[in-house]
Amino acid sequence: MxxxxxxxxxxxxxxxxxxxxxxxxxxxxxxxxxxxxxxxxxxxxxxxxxxxxxxxxxxxxxxxxxxxxxxxxxxxxxxxxxxxxxxxxxxxxxxxxxxxxxxxxxxxxxxxxxxxxxxxxxxxxxxxxxxxxxxxxxxxxxxxxxxxxxxxxxxxxxxxxxxVLLLLGLGADAVVRLGLRPLTRMEATAGHIARGDFARRVPAHDPHTEPGRLAAAMNVMLDRLQSEIAARTDSEARMRRFLADASHELRTPLTSVRGFAELHRRGGDAAEAMRRIEDAAARMGVLVNDLLTLAQLDEERPLDRHPVDLLEVAADTIRDARVRVPERQVRLAGLDGGLAPVTVVGDEARLRQVAANLIGNALAHTPPEASVTVRVGGAGGLAVLEVADTGPGVPPEHVPHLFDRLYRVGQGRSRADGGAGLGLAIVAAIVRAHGGRVELDTAPGEGATFRVLLPGSEVTPSSL
Incomplete structure (x- = not known):
């Protein structure tokens, strides 16, 4: 019935x-x-x-x-x-x-x-x-x-x-039809939405009436639904791109391992083959470790928090960089001119990884004559760690995607020009886990400045 x-x-x-x-x-x-x-x-x-x-x-x-x-x-x-x-x-x-x-x-x-x-x-x-x-x-x-x-x-x-009943029935039908017209429009809108037209919205009515309040609530719900669907679609697209890029990044060293193993089996230079295999294995290890780091950060595992001196972290990272590339100019400076210890509560190993990735990124994407300056200080109750370079800067079209996973400014996929594109993504994830944020100031030809802002800074006068 x-x-x-x-x-x-x-x-x-x-x-x-x-x-x-x-x-x-x-x-x-x-x-x-x-x-x-x-x-x-x-x-x-x-x-x-x-x-x-x-x-x-x-x-x-x-x-x-x-x-x-x-x-x-x-x-x-x-x-x-x-x-x-x-x-x-x-x-x-x-x-x-x-x-x-x-x-x-x-x-x-x-x-x-x-x-x-x-x-x-x-x-x-x-x-x-x-x-x-x-x-x-x-x-x-x-x-x-x-x-x-x-x-x-x-x-x-x-x-x-x-x-009277006949006239009342006709009048009631007309009045009810008129009163239900907003609901009829909502029904038609819901039908379009059910068919996939998520841009549809319920026509606005007097907010002092029940249909008006219902329409407003439905429009808010549709806005959130559309945002969630867009975010989910974007997330799925990024995940597919991430898997494709990760597969490509792993396939490249695996191909090298397979090729040099075949060369060794055929009687080639064993020492050279083993060295190349070790290099490819090391590259795969770095990539896998980076992916594991991101996975752990995505799971929001508790950090090993304790007071950490950002000035000490920056100084140790600069020493390591000078050992790796002694010909490059990397110097340490205070945010306001003078050096002073800046203490934050965080995971020291993760924060050292942030500094290492930022300095390594600056060294990898700037010419040999460019200098890199690391500044540490406090501003507005926040701890600040800046890594600035005098390189060519980042083109504007790449800035919105710079912290995406496996995103590289260069069009090629060779790791010789800066890695797999996970360093800045790891930086953003670690800083976000500490309740902070990462900012970028750049312009073509004027270098780039990556600024890490962390909460709960404590700046003390330097003893130097």
Whole structure:
């Protein structure tokens, strides 16, 4: 069975309540009308008993009817005056037409208005009074006019109620349709969204109404849903790109290992082959370690936090860099000119990896004559570690993606120009795990400055 629509249910409910109200009002109204008409009949019977004398009534019941037969029959069918003996037998009647409808009177109660059935047709209303001689005088009034009036009132009430219900149904349908128009529009919008059109929005309505508030809530929900879907799509695209790049980065050294192993098997220079195999294995080890580091950071494992001096971290990293590339100029400076220890609470091994990756990135992507300056200090309650170079800078189109995993500015995939593209991604992940952020200031031809901002700095005067 098909379920009714909301509009049909609302219209049906309105019509049901209206029909119930009309039926109750009509029943009560017709009952009150009948009581009013019956009170009039009772008043007429009571008045007739007051104004009539016993002598004249008895004379009336004995006088032969001389009126026109048609008029006499009509009077007899509407009103009668009868006198009963003490034993209840009819003594005389004001009508000589016994074939006309007349009241069927049983036991008579004096002074009480009673409704009795008629010999045929409508009921009669009677009132009895006791005469001085003991006889019973009965006044009878036919209820034919009352019942005809009641029947007409019922027919009129039924017709009027039907017309009212019809008009009310049409009006209710129009009003409900108009009131549900915002919901109908929302339904159409939801249909478009279900078919994949996530840019659709529910038309705005008065925010002081229920449909208006519902539309506003739906639009907020759709905005969040669209953002989540876009973020998920972007994440999936980045994951596919990451897997493809990681596979390529691992395939390159694996190909080298396979090639040099084949060369060694065929009797080539064993020492050279083993050296190349070791180099390829080392490159794979670095890449795997970087990927493992990112995976651990993604899992948000607890860091080994304790006070760490960023100045000491920077100085040790610079010494290591000078040992690896003694021909390059790498110097240490204070953020505001003077050197001072800067203490933060963090994971020392991870923070050393941040400094090493930033300095290594600067050395790898700048020409030999470019200098690298590492600055340490505090600003605005934050610890600052800056690595600035005087190289060519980063092209603007690459800046938004510079901290993406396996992203490299160079178009080629050779590791000779700077690695697999995981260093800056690791830096961003470690700094984010410490509750900080990484900023980049760069312009073509003006070098690049990577700035790490960490919370909870404590700057003390230098003893140097």
């Amino acid at each position: 098909r379920a009714w629509s909301l509009r049909a249910r609302l219209v049906t409910a309105v019509l049901g309540l209206a029909a119930l109200g009309l039926v109750l009002s009509n029943v009560i109204g017709i009952a009150l009308l009948r009581d009013n008409l019956m009170d009039r009949v009772d008043g007429q019977l009571q008045q007739l008993g007051k104004v009539a004398t016993v002598k004249s009534i008895k004379a009336l019941t004995r006088v032969p009817i001389t009126l026109n037969d048609v008029l006499a029959k009509r009077v007899a069918a509407a009103q009668r005056i009868m006198v009963y003996n003490r034993d209840g037998s009819l003594q005389s009647s004001s009508s000589a037409y016994d074939d006309q409808p007349h009241p069927v009177i049983g036991p008579i109660e004096v002074g009480v208005n009673v409704t009795v059935p008629g010999s045929s047709g409508p009921s009669w209303r009677i009132r009895a009074a006791e005469l001085p001689d003991g006889d019973i005088l009965v006044f009878a009034q036919s209820l034919a006019e009352l019942e005809a009036t009641q029947t007409s009132a019922i027919a009129i009430a039924a017709a009027v109620s039907a017309a």
